[in-house]
Amino acid sequence: MKYGAVALVSLFIGAGIGNSSGSAETGKEAAGDEAGPRPTVTVTETAKAADPEPAPTVTETVTAKPKKTKAPGPATSFSGEGEYLVGEDIKAGTYKTAGPDSEFGCYWERAKDASGEFGSIIANNNLAGPGRVTLNRGEYFKTNGCQEWKQMG
Structure with missing residues (x-):
């Protein structure tokens, strides 16, 4: 009977060890508890794109057109104050003013x-x-206290 009692105790101990040798969740499932959702690990690998070809270089040639500028030379209008050499500072011709400033x-x-x-x-x-x-070329024209002089015609 001594050996029978030892065998029976060994059986219970072995069953207890075998039952607890699994994971804690397995033990819970065996006990009737349902496990909650487990986290899912997803590994995403990005495919490497083929080396893109460089875009072609486009060169456009644009010819700039200069703005029309007034030809250098004597002025055709001038201030009502000063002294001017006709033909150099101002053009020869007939000028008018609105009068005194x-x-x-x-x-x-x-x-x-x-x-x-x-x-x-x-x-x-x-x-x-x-x-x-x-005013004639080569003359000097002096003006004082006048409004702007403008060439006529």
Whole structure:
């Protein structure tokens, strides 16, 4: 009986060890507990694309057209203040002004040189309103207190 009791105890111990040798979840399932959802591991491998070919280089040649510029030379309009050499600073021709730029009047003078001497004056005038003057190449034109002078025609 002694051996029978040892065999019976060994059987229970072996059954207990065999039952607990699995995972804890297996033990739970055996006990009737259902396991929750297990995490799923997904491995995604990106396929390597073939080496793309470089795009072709496109070169476009554009010819720039320069803006039309006024030909250099004497001006055809000028300030109502100053002294100008006709043919160099301003073009020869007939010019007009709207008159004085203030209440003090508008003075103009045609001269044969820039000396400022009384004897060099060809013609002059003091304007209270609009005025005109014809200037010839080589003359000096002085103006004081006038609005802008503009070439006519």
